Amino acid sequence: MAAENGEDITVAVAQKNASEVTEETGSYPKDLSYGVYDCDPSSVDPNGTIISGIEQKPRIVLMGLRRSGKSSIQKVVFHKMSPNETLFLESTNKVVKEDISNSSFVQFHIWDFPGQIDFFDPTFDSENIFGGCGALIFVIDAQDDYMEALERLRHTVTRAYKINPRINFEVFIHKVDGLSEDYKMDTQRDIHQRATDDLYDAGFEQVHLSFHLTSIYDHSIFEAFSKVVQKLIPQLPTLENLLNIFISNSAIEKAFLFDVVSKIYIATDSSPVDMQSYELCCDMIDVVIDVSCIYGLMSGDELAPAFDRHSQASIRLNNGTVLHLREVNRFLALVCILRDDAMEKQGMIDYNFTMFRAGIQKVFEVRKSQNRKMAAISFTNENGEAAHC
Numbered sequence: 001m002a003a004e005n006g007e008d009i010t011v012a013v014a015q016k017n018a019s020e021v022t023e024e025t026g027s028y029p030k031d032l033s034y035g036v037y038d039c040d041p042s043s044v045d046p047n048g049t050i051i052s053g054i055e056q057k058p059r060i061v062l063m064g065l066r067r068s069g070k071s072s073i074q075k076v077v078f079h080k081m082s083p084n085e086t087l088f089l090e091s092t093n094k095v096v097k098e099d100i101s102n103s104s105f106v107q108f109h110i111w112d113f114p115g116q117i118d119f120f121d122p123t124f125d126s127e128n129i130f131g132g133c134g135a136l137i138f139v140i141d142a143q144d145d146y147m148e149a150l151e152r153l154r155h156t157v158t159r160a161y162k163i164n165p166r167i168n169f170e171v172f173i174h175k176v177d178g179l180s181e182d183y184k185m186d187t188q189r190d191i192h193q194r195a196t197d198d199l200y201d202a203g204f205e206q207v208h209l210s211f212h213l214t215s216i217y218d219h220s221i222f223e224a225f226s227k228v229v230q231k232l233i234p235q236l237p238t239l240e241n242l243l244n245i246f247i248s249n250s251a252i253e254k255a256f257l258f259d260v261v262s263k264i265y266i267a268t269d270s271s272p273v274d275m276q277s278y279e280l281c282c283d284m285i286d287v288v289i290d291v292s293c294i295y296g297l298m299s300g301d302e303l304a305p306a307f308d309r310h311s312q313a314s315i316r317l318n319n320g321t322v323l324h325l326r327e328v329n330r331f332l333a334l335v336c337i338l339r340d341d342a343m344e345k346q347g348m349i350d351y352n353f354t355m356f357r358a359g360i361q362k363v364f365e366v367r368k369s370q371n372r373k374m375a376a377i378s379f380t381n382e383n384g385e386a387a388h389c
């Protein structure tokens with residue numbers, strides 16, 4: 001098989017029942033998600049049990065001027081829409097609320113707001129919208145004049161901050177595919193400077209904005225979304241720590257923990273992320289799923305998932321690098337980049353991976369039991385009477 005850059009690669013995909021499968025670890029149950037974000041009395045019963053289906057998930061709000069690209073981002077990242085198809089998307093004229101949780105580990109609600117939303121409209125319930133918001137993504141079209149967008153950004157951020165100072169404010173400087181490298185950097189610097197100056201002048205110098213250069217035509221939008229989602233995962237430092245321990249003991253150069261469906265990485269080790277490595281790992285997931293769909297399913301088994309507990313693959317590039325993928329649970333895959341010679345110690349990698357996987361399972365079990373306890377406490381005060389959060 002030939003890679004885009006002309007490198008020859010060999011693909012070895014271990015499928016169901018393949019003899020190379022070294023250990024049987026089983027998949028985690030679906031409810032080992034990253035947990036309840038805010039304690040909402042309506043989402044737990046008086047016994048403290050989280051009522052399935054209405055579990056409170058982090059909310060991500062997408063805002064920005066009309067045609068800035070909000071709906072396209074959502075469709076490309078979570079619905080596998082091809083970027084060219086977004087040309088035919090109609091303008092959104094009401095809030096579109098979506099629950100991203102059907103088949104993925106990355107679970108949250110995403111609210112896509114129409115471009116010209118009027119904050120003074122009595123139907124715009126700021127308290128409710130910003131009150132339960134985990135991240136506010138403000139999309140700015142970098143190919144357009146952005147002065148109006150900056151004005152709207154200041155207005156949105158100040159209003160949201162007054163209601164909920166815990167919101168993570170993320171600015172997507174979007175559609176940068178049309179800009180040269182130099183112009184991209186200049187635009188980012190300019191937008192950064194103006195946005196922070198505006199907030200300073202408005203007396204909100206304590207508000208922190210994060211900036212991301214994005215485009216739906218490359219992996220930058222997935223990378224930016226990964227960073228947004230990671231901030232909403234309370235267990236992130238533990239996951240990073242586990243990854244650090246795993247790679248340093250297995251002679252691995254870089255490891256990403258991916259949500260397979262969205263290709264968002266929910267954690268990586270502490271070495272810097274370079275876009276090329278991230279793109280390679282994303283492409284590897286596509287290859288594994290495609291090969292699994294074609295050759296991995298047994299006849300009469302068409303409805304079986306392409307990604308399951310036996311999924312693992314190694315792709316050897318001709319520059320001495322190997323990409324190695326392992327299933328962690330039904331939704332998560334570990335994708336590692338390592339040197340060819342490190343693969344000689346496959347037994348050690350397998351053993352460390354089993355430990356890593358068990359560690360991850362424990363992290364989510366602890367989180368789950370903590371959530372249950374919190375929910376129970378919120379329903380009984382010290383006199384044993386029913387109380388509210």
Ligand SMILES: Nc1nc2c(ncn2[C@@H]2O[C@H](COP(=O)(O)OP(=O)(O)OP(=O)(O)O)[C@@H](O)[C@H]2O)c(=O)[nH]1
Pocket residue numbers: 064065066067068069070071072073083085086087088089090091092093113114115116174175176177178214215216217
């Ligand atoms: N070049 C380029 N065009 C993009 C990008 N993202 C979105 N677009 C285009 O921008 C246009 C507007 O996209 P939408 O997603 O409808 O914008 P929106 O912000 O949801 O618009 P409203 O619903 O009116 O608020 C579409 O034609 C998209 O194809 C990008 O990264 N690069």
